[in-house]
Amino acid sequence: MTFQSSSKPQAFAPLSAESMAGGVYGWLTPYLIALAKQNAHIHSRLLHLTRTELHFIALCLALMGEKRDDADHFGAFARDYDRLPRRSLLANYIDTAGPGYSPKLATLVSKLAGRPWRMRSYLRLGELYAEPHARKTLCHLASISRWHLIALSRLPAPYRTYGVLRKIRKRYDLACVMFGIEVVRRVRTDMTDRQIIASLERSDTSRIRDWVEAHYERLPFPTAPTGALTDGTGAVSRPVATARDLFRAAREFDNCVDRYLWEALTGRSCFYRCDNGQRRIAVAELKRLPGVGWAVDEIRGPNNAELSGPERAQVFAMFREAGVLPAPQALSRFSWFDLE
Incomplete structure (x- = not known):
């Protein structure tokens, strides 16, 4: 595949559903091609973009909402791409009608793992970053995978801490941790969420059931058939x-x-x-x-x-x-x- 370089920005037509599905980077491929047509620097290294840069472009496009298919909006983004810092690009071009999307998301792109994600994953990242507990955990993680986003989004908001996330060592652990949290919340009505979180984070057991059982120590059994x-x-x-x-x-x-x-x-x-x-x-x-x-x-x-x-x-x-x-x-x- 070859690209023609031009000093004049080329008009960008909205992408069809067919074009959005194909290419080596999935939904991102046609947007990268359109970006290369309007930005000479991207054009010169399109096949050598780093993982971090691919994630950043995908994050910007996902958070633009429907404006990503607006020719003028996309063209301005393409021209500013090399001229503005990443945080400024996000501030200028993301959809401000989104659920509290923050330009500070730019600080996380170097941590995003693997190939470019589905668009929905970047939207989930933006939603989680708007929630204080999840934001603190995301900033603490050395690497962020799509699985981290799924786990954090399913946990109750107060429980989206780094310590709780560490208890989810395998995918099927998530359901057990969520169930255990709900059981303990109902059993230990004398404890606040913060106290339950601290108890879970301090737990040294690898089995969530052991942690749950420990909270039953003060719960009385059903009445016995006799006294002493x-x-x-x-x-x-x-x-x-x-x-x-x-x-x-x-x-x-x-x-x-x-x-x-x-x-x-x-x-x-x-x-x-x-x-x-x-x-x-x-x-x-x-x-x-x-x-x-x-x-x-x-x-x-x-x-x-x-x-x-x-x-x-x-x-x-x-x-x-x-x-x-x-x-x-x-x-x-x-x-x-x-x-x-």
Whole structure:
């Protein structure tokens, strides 16, 4: 392809839909050709434009709106392209009716990654730059990809921070982070958005669910079927009422009962711990029997050990007195009645 150089600017006709779709730079190609026809400097190095320059031209054209297809407006932009600083070009030629588009966007073009983007991506960049939280994050990033724009645009405005964005390591992490934020906002009504953001940014876990679960520590479980149960010998079976209590039971009995947090929160399971003074006896899991009440589904001692016969009888006597049935698997590991 060759271009004819001319000292006189050539008239620029609006581009057809067909011409906008083709070329090595997609929608940008026909505009680059038209720019080269009216700017000798662009003409001389059209095939050697840097990534930053291509992004800047594309940004200007995207933010011009419909004026980019106006012959006079585009011609003036072409003539001023080498004469004015980038910020001045944006100030003079972008569509001021846009959502707060700022000439300061020129400071970001050196960070824009890859080949020229779709026009919509530059519009999204302009919209995000107008929002204070996103603008601060964009300025902090060493490189800006289209994926960064997608992630920032989907996050609630206060959460468009650099620290939150770092939690989105892979594309499918975005949905998990957004869901986790909404869950914590509803659970922790005692916290402000700023406090929740700080909590998420300080979190050292790679699993967003771990961060969410940590905020359930103060949330009470559904009401247990009974209060504390006693047998007159000093043994007491108490319902585990909060996530904090569940985590404590897992530590003190050295078992994995803390993995059943969601079951306890949703009421699918209810947990009791049985102690006699300082002596830890057992942790019991109860499950609901439709139309009947609750039954002991599993019971274990410290370190998940089997209870002795007398200990098992002692604990079950307390539950039977309260109307809670022992399922066969709670009585013997050789029997099983599925309560799921």
